[in-house]
Amino acid sequence: MSVDSQTFSDAYDIGTGIWNPDTKQEVRLGYSRAVILPMCRDHARKFMSVLRLTSNDSVLVVGAGFGWTGECLAQEVPGIAVVNTDNSPWVHSVKGDPETQDIEAAIAATGFEKADPRYAKALAQLDDGLPRSRMTIENEDSLTKASRTRLLSAGSYTHAVTEDVMPWLSDAEAVTLDAAMHLMGATVTHMITPLIDLTRQDPTSNWKSLIDWKRLLPNSNITGTNRNPEVL
């Protein structure tokens, strides 16, 4: 059931608020830092709130994607130690690249010509030309002892967390990953987008209510991406 991150990223189609008034089209982006970072900041603040994170904590983010939530956590809680890991080949193949090409394609798709000053203005708003990832992303799955030993080489973690990973795993995979995380973090927390409306959520994913996730993973904290910070 695991999904490659690129498939996940293709599912995103997010408006930027930048419109071409001539064609009445909005610049829309996929899993792009420009539009996802605000969501990651919100998730980082929820983690801070539910886990009461301080600069004494060390957090392992499993399924970190490009590490944007980890980056926000490090900004929101100065001094906190954050390690990101993701086992997606796509993440590792593009993490060092800027998004300029994708963003330019999205701007051009609205009908803006490259010579139009509004094209350059939109590009400047959406892209700083730097690599997608601003933190190190380890390529570890935590599922073997060797992988966990590498992740633990710098020390232990007060918290091991996932962010929107569980719905892309089968129940058996979720239970296995959760157990592996308990071997690394003093607490384990899964931030999950729950089942909201299957007509609007990819039916191939493993959507459940947060209560059902808690039933499946009773030894871990379960918290939602979509609500005020609270933990089951």
Ligand SMILES: C[S@@+](CC[C@H](N)C(=O)[O-])C[C@H]1O[C@@H](n2cnc3c(N)ncnc32)[C@H](O)[C@@H]1O
């Ligand atoms: C749906 S994406 C979420 C990415 C990011 N956390 C976010 O919310 O935007 C799920 C990610 O979890 C990663 N993943 C799944 N199982 C993993 C594992 N055992 N170890 C590390 N990463 C894993 C996938 O490669 C994918 O990039």
